[in-house]
Amino acid sequence: MNQREYLLRQAELIFSELNYLIRLLYHTEDYYQKNLLLNQVWNKISQLQFIHQLIVYHLPPIPALVPAPPVPTVPIQPMQPEIPRAIPPNVFTRDQLARFNGKNGNPAYVAVNGMVYDVTNHKGWSAATHFGLTAGKDLTKEFASCHAGQQWILGTLIPVGRLV
Amino acid sequence: MQQEYVLPPEPVSNEAIAKRLTDAARAEIHSGRLQKKNFVWLELTGCSGNIISMMNGTNPDLEYAITSMVNLVYSNSLMAAEGEKAIEKLMEALQGEFILAVEGAVALRNNGLYHVIGNWQGQPLTALQAAKMLGERASHVIAVGACATHGGPSAAKPNPAQCVGLQSVLDRKVIQLPGCPCHPDWFLGTLAHLLMYGEPEMDNLNRPLMFYSTSLHDRCPRKHFFDKGIFAKTLGEPTCLFKLGCRGPVTRIDCPTRLWNGYVSWPIEASTCIGCSQFGFPDQMAPFVVYDITRE
DSSP: HHHHHHHHHHHHHHHHHHHHHHHHHHHHHOOOHHHHHHHHHHHHHHHHHHHHHHHHHTTTTTTSSSSSSOOOOOOOOOTTTSOSOOOOOOOOOOOHHHHOBTTTTBBBBEEEEEEEETTOOTTTTTGGEEEEEEESSSSSHHHHHHSTTTTTTTTSSEEEEEEE | OOOOOTTSOOOHHHHHHHHHHHHHHHHHHHHSSOOOOOEEEEEESSSSSHHHHHHHEEEEEEEIIIIIIIIEEEEETTOOOHHHHHHHHHHHHHHEEEEEESSSSOOOOOGGTTOOOEEEEEEEEHHHHHHHHHHHSSSEEEEEHHHHHOOOGGOOTTTOOOEEOOGGGGGSSEEEEEEESOHHHHHHHHHHHHHHHHSBBOOTSSOBBBHSBBBBGGGTHHHHHHHTOOOOOSSSSSOOOOGGTTOGOBBBOHHHHHHHHTTOOOOTTTTTTOOOTTEEEEEEGGOOOOSSSSOO
8 A cells, every 4th residue: 555545545534534423413412522522523624634735745754654553653742741750850050041042953941930841842932932032041930920820831841950 | 501503514614604694683683683783993093904804804794794784983994074073973972872893002102192083172082082982981892903902013112102902991891802903704703793692702801702712723734744743944835834933822813714815815824823813912922934943
């Protein structure tokens, strides 16, 4: 089975899953269940979109879709880090931290409450900036003023060391 | 809240949805349960971009909106009257019930004298006075566009006229429709909802959830490239524009499914999202595009 056939086969599978979900939606009374199903429909459709774009644009390397079993690739997002949440022993001074500003190919690091986090690929930090803030700094105050009571956000970031 | 879903095979295109709503509105008007309300469009410190955007509306168009949905009393861009005659219409509107839409920020400097919108009885009428006077008496107030909702480009640094959003000068609920400009559907949809069902469901920043509930990033056709870490290095590439400064992940709006200019395209087709529908635009959304980027 070549790459194209494989993609078309995947698309067909998604179409039948979509049909199944739509039938299910008609028979579900519960509001929350419906929302869940709609969300699944949405996911399936974005998968279809992805496959479609792969076929149209013929991206040369398709590492994620070449292997036969459809194993999801490791997400680059820090949502479910593979690494254990132990804090790496790295220590940063403010000057060292300033180098990690996301420019010139450097990663983007920010410090909050004495911890340094990697936000290079965090979706809220496109171009290593976030609502006018730039990476490479201690943003404890800014975090407290905008995300008071949202400590869970820190739990989703990748820790890379401590700030001294 | 219990909601009625419209599912395939029923048509769910923009046109079909608009038709269902229009039919419902016609039936309401026919039965006499719905009456046209007076409507004031106040233009303060801005670029008139929102009223121009409204003219791009298709379901319904602006003409239908201002003739059949509401009774347009004042809009300095659209009305025939000018000078004191126009302001007279504005003062007449104050006597009765009316819905107020405001575009543009409120200039505070020198007690509002940095923006005079007309003359009334020989005295200059400032944007600040008009915003307070009308805002306090309107049955509903809708802030349309970035400037009216949070200052937007009018309040961008160094902000010489000391512009602020409408909410800063009004001590009442203001429905916020950020966007630069506001999409005709966001405004006309909110107005239609007000007329037919009252206030729409809103989030903690008073943005209607029917338009502003979901981040643009979550429905972006390029999202799978983000999930797989495939990033564009130039604007022409079809992959994720995150590294170039796309603000989609921090912007809650329905652009990916609604589309612009008669539902044909939207910003991500050509460049990054600049976060125009997010509070803090443009200063907090800068830089719009960068090439000096992080590694993958």
